[in-house]
Amino acid sequence: MNVLKKIIALILISIFSLFTLTGCKYENNSIENLAYVIALGIDKGEDNLLKLSFQFATPSSDSGSSGSSGSDITTTTVECSSISSGFNLMNSYISKKLNLSHCKVIIFSEELAAIGITEEVQTLINKIQIRPDSSIIISKCSASDFIENAKPNLMTLIARYYEIVVTSGKYTGYYYNSTLENFYSSLEESLVEATAMLGGTNVEQLHYIDKDINYIDIDSSYIAGTSLVEDENLIQLMGTAVFKDGKLVGELNGQETISHLIVTNKLDQCIINIPDPFSSDNLISVSISLNNTNNKVEFVNNAPYIMVDTSIEAYILTYSDSSNYGTEEALGIIEKYINSYLATHISSYLYKTAKEFNSDIAGFGKKVISKYTNINKWNESNWSNNYKNAFFHVNVSTDLEGSTLMINN
């Protein structure tokens, strides 16, 4: 009886003191008093400065009876010496308090990435508000341009747009979602080098096309910012940015990204074109999905000899009267074509990463580390520099499954 009274009194006193001691500080954090950053862009500014661009989702004011949840987009840019001070400057500029807990994408410009973004990434991962599963995009144009042009198409909410757009690479194979956490992990350890999505806008309409590229590969040879979709003010994600020790060393186009995903066992599904073995003018569109890829690393004269063995399921999408893909022989021939086509592309991708970039983005280091029993010896082996000496053997085996609606016999 008495105990209860005392306890209640104690609770009341403590709650009262909590209110008075803190001076109702919690009001500042109330949900409507915060500005939610949806996208954060980081550019190189003048001298050593950084340029931060913020994209806010501002709740629309027409609440009331309809209770709609539509949101407007506001973009603001600030120049600063470090990321944290940039946040502070921004806080003093906008009326509400900055909140980064719903930041979906972080965009680095190509220019900055080439200098090196290790420090920035480490700052971001140390910031508790920023979620480790937010995506990283390397933009061909400046990050502020990218953010300004990011307008959701086919939907109204910018936050959902970002969530969907970074994952839609799953069914094209032209890019792969790279999160802050993955990026940071690969910066910190020597098993695999960091990669990120490549993004761009088609504002500048960079219609450059390599003359060397066969017209067959044309659809997939684009990288972000170059494709021919005729629409205004759109951002595009395509290709992969390749890092080495936190610096951007090169870019992979859509086709090479498919090869990258095949080697790293991450490909879900994609569509490729191969030349028709029966009539040289035609193309065959093939949808492929990955069964499994086995990588093996051996050392020949201290140079890594890497064997990539991959098996793929494919089915033909093309249907035309003139061709006949229904027979066993034809299928066998097409399988061979796919095999050689993919093998060529994969090995050219691999040699590109080794010779041109010297960056083990496919993670062959994971296979190598199992050969060591001691951390010190692994560190001594200096795998990341040894990778440039690597030579490759690629083996592709395809299973064709005819599953189109119509087949000519």
Next chain:
Amino acid sequence: MIAKKICFAEAIALIIILVINRIILGVPKSLLVNSAFSATLTIIFVSIITILIILLINKLFKKFIASDILDISEFLAGNYLKKFVGILYIILFMGISILCLSYICDVLKSIYFESNDKLFLALFFIVGIAIVNRMGFNAVIKSNLIIVILTTIIMIIMFILSIQLFVPERFFPLFGFGIKENYFASLTDVFAFSGLAYIMLIFPFFKNTQDFYKTNIISTIIISIYLLISTICLLLVFPNSVISESIFNMYVLARLADLGEFLRNTDCIYLLFWILSIFSYLSINMFFITNIFKKITNIKNSTATIYSFSLILFVSILLINNITSYNFLLNTVYKYYMITVIVLSIIILILANIKKKKNLPKLK
């Protein structure tokens, strides 16, 4: 009195809550510098040693049924030794409570309550501890069992969700920094099993004395499984440099372990249950502190001791300014103090056993 007795499950929960908190506040760094496989081996090695120590303690306690280390030291060398040992244990529990409280307040401040004072956060814990200890033994022990079950479920969910993030290659290289460095350096981590200190004190509370021996062994096994799983999860999800550098390493894992698009950013839910378990842990510590104090001073009114010790706890978190001093105190001062206390207790137990053996023929 029947009231102050605990059953088997409650006793196990009492010891497990210790290690849950140890894991929540950060798996010992010395376990995390190596690769996953060698850390696994280390933990198994350490657990076996701990179980051997437990078996020894069990054997030593066989002759002292339903008595704790204080009674035994009184039997060995009178009141002064009892008081000395009691004060040693009070300092031990007080120390870990201060470290734990200060640490969790720091972490909470940096995660959610940037604008609030550390003392303000500590006040919540202190109020909780004081109220609950005031309610008495049953409240502390029984609620602890509920909280341990809840926290265990949450931890298991977290571990299962983190499986999708595993990189199996992080098992390699198999032996980390080499066998010698692994095992001899980790020997001091026997005392990551800090439940040993509780074992010395819980015997008088058992309803069924035979349960004591069972409890010790089973709880140690559960603790090692817990430690094993959490270490493996951490090491397979993160590069080991990252995880050994991060301060609140379980929280880093919690930030990633969510249900994909279904339920995102669940770390604050994990944190809710962790705070609960820290509440429970601190109040158990407070219970033992007041219990020892009652025993060595024969004080009747335990309520006043609860308030005074809570206040001491509240004020003394100011001693720890930053994470560096926390690390120094935990990994250097506290660790070796704990080893000293436990080794001393075992020595007292052995001597008391010898004394009892000598006394017995005389009685006959």
Next chain:
Amino acid sequence: MNNLKNKILSFLDNLFIYKETNKYDFFLPEKDSEKESTQKEEKAENSKQTDYEDIFPNININLEYMQIKYNALINSDVVIREFNLIAKNNEYKAFLIYLDGMVDSNMINDFILKPLMLRNRANTYVKDNQNKSITIVKNNLGIKKVKKFNLEEYIFNSLVPQNSIKKHTKFKDAISDINSGNCILFVDTISTVFSLEVKGFKARSIGEPSNEIIVRGSQEAFVEVIRTNTSILRRLVNNENLIIENIDVGKISKTKVAVCYLNNIASEDLVYEVKYRINNLDIDTLISSGQLEQLIQDDSTIFPQMISTERPDKAVNYLFEGRVVIIVNGSPYVLIAPGVLVDYLSSPEDLNLKHQYSNILKLIRLIAYFFALLLPGLYIAITTYHQELIPTELLLAIASSRETVPFPLLFEIIIMELSFELIREAGLRVPSPIGPTIGIVGALILGEAAVSAGIVSPILIIIVAITGISSFAIPDFSLSFTLRLLRFVFLILGAVAGFLGIALGIFVYLCFISNLKSFGVPYTSPYIPNTNFSNTTTSFFTKPIWKREKRPSFLNPKKEYEEGKISMLWKKSKKEE
């Protein structure tokens, strides 16, 4: 000066000096497994000694046996009327036994006692030749047979003017007839008893339960009259081991309180404790069972510690588990002691439904429990401190709905919760024809208007409404009261420190319920302390009816098993064939 000093010193003394608090601490001891078996054997032997089958011709033995069997000294509603029966001008000792409240006493007076006791033509008639001879003509020879006077036949044929009368020679049959409301007549010198049907209730008709409504189950409720209530229990229990003891409470009002329990099941410690508490009340008046509940509970906390019900089927169900039912005259709600937390989340319907259905309902009730307790607190904690948990779209929706609201979130929630409680309270007071209307007007129109006026945000209305609905989903009225109160505590804690505050609240809450006892039984039973709760009747999830074998061990019942290992014997026998 000195006086002041003394005053201050005495104040300080009072402040710091330890006064021993005399805390009443009662524990219901749990059974030790070793003692249990020996006790059982003893009991079995005892019961064998006293169990007779056939009715004795000696009335004294019969009387004694019936008194033992019905615990006539403590059982308040067992009536044994001893009298002298007159037959053919001879007096025979006889007694009537019946249960008060189940029989029509006018019928007993007029049609049983009157013809048997008063001297009238029927029982005083004596024929000259008592040994009447009958001449039977057989083979043309007249044989004179002397028929002896048969008392049994005589009473049956001549003395009891009843339409429905049966003769029994076994105690078993007689007892089962008493339990079903008959009156039994024992007469000296004959080993047959007469079972007279005098069923009848004089109280007002039993109504339907108005507050504990279920779909599948009995639709009768307790009434205000204690005798009717005991007779309802008698009728449902239908066993001579049910003991109904009367205790008068209140120096002025002398309110009748009946303590009902099953003699062979309920723990003696529990029964003694209940009786001890009720007997030791120093009050003038007692009006209802709600008052009694507060007078005999263990700790004065806001948690209900006794189950209160108006449903006889619920009460009887708990009686069979070994609990004690307390009936207060003038109150249609009976108390059941002890009550543990899981009881308050179960509805009497659970037992009638298949266990799969009722377990889903229980899960929903558990969710309702947490919603009613925590939802407003969690809402304010999440929106103030843990915004990352909310999906971005929802977050923006909440933020945009909060844009125009002029009040802080805490104030907004308190306004809404208070107005919800107002509507609820007003809905009770309003005369019943317009009660529902007030609810609709209050909830719909007020909510809609508040939103369009920009005083509250629409999402908050949803939160408050879910909380309100959840608190109605809790089957026990008192428990939902507890939750309604504690909700505000959690609200403030969540507003002050987010999940840290909520965690403090949950922690103290857990400790409260762990510390609580109801008549010596831990409130968290059967889970903590974990007694063996497999296959018992009391557990959060309802077991299938054939697996409810054991009575809960925290009640320390005298009989552990409620049903056989295999309760569906027909299944087994079919297999063997």
